[in-house]
Amino acid sequence: MIMRHPLIMTPGPTQVHEEVRRAMSIEPTNPDLDENFFEFYKNTCNKIKRLLNTNNDVLILDGEGILGLEAACASLIEPGDRVLCIDNGIFGNGFGDFAKMYGGNVVYFKSDYKKSIDIKELEEFLKEDSDFKVATLVHCETPAGIVNPVDEICPLLKKYGIVSIIDSVSAIGGELVKVDEWNMDIVLGGSQKCLSAPPGLTFLSISDDAWNIISNRKIPIAGFYCNIGVWKNWYEDKWFPYTQPISDIYALDCAIDRLLSKNDYVYRHKKIANAVRMAIVNSGLSLYPLEGFSNTVTTILVPEGVSYRNIYNDMLKDHNIMIAGAFDYLKDKVLRIGHMGENCYEEKLYITLKALDSTLRKYNIKLKGEIHKYFIDEI
């Protein structure tokens, strides 16, 4: 059977370029024994350092983004530690659950789910209570399409001596990330979002302050796969804690090369995101967020008179384009278009918005003009 794959315009996983798929098919060596592979792995980590603007250690772990998130919590949090969970959305709130799993005594700083974190409010909160070992924060709230000002939040946390764990899975490669300048302690990403590599890998940068916590725990880390500590001397010892997913890493390396070869990639994401938003608003539809719009995903309220399911099904069936909805409290209320990595190009957004326009018209949704035309006007 020949599969006619749809154009995947979801906010991850994203389209994987043919070059990246070819890299995946390179004949693997034995990654535990072949010294060349240790160099290859290190070199890929160095490319990630460039993406993150950091000299901190970087590791690639064999599991999807959630592994990075859980490994950071498992490695930094001891039972009874006070953890600040900065929460303005579904992923932000869920981070608190991971902290609790490892015994964290979690306190939530909750803010408006339709806006990015207000730095003034957070500052007021910390003036009252700042006795936290660790804080968790999501850079881009993917379900809502909101980006948080990590450039202001992380330095503030550092001022109070709080070590930050930042989930930047849907931001790295599409938003500016300056780990060293902004004092970000652990920053984690995934292969399948803006880097447009196949799903299956997470990577993270680890600051000296984070390593200090890991090295000076009272209670050893309960686990192995989520234990960042076991990696401390991997390069010097030429030792991996488990056999590396070598083909996935070949693909990731190639995908990062593709991204880095376009050094305007943050600007490109910003420009496309802006044009998509303007097209949505000008045509009379509504965005979910009130402010703090993400460069990588646009979240649109499902207009009255049509269901999310119908839009999703018709876009797929009639146009062979896959968009996404959301989950939890946003289930059936929004539709999401990803403009990440390989998907963040004018022609892909044009045909996606044209398909959306045609689908909404089928359900007699009133539009002020053609969505895709507004997009072109803005680009």
Ligand SMILES: *Cc1c(COP(=O)(O)O)cnc(C)c1O
């Ligand atoms: C995609 C994503 C993850 C990884 O979660 P999956 O749903 O398993 O792909 C983690 N955090 C954020 C913010 C994400 O967007």
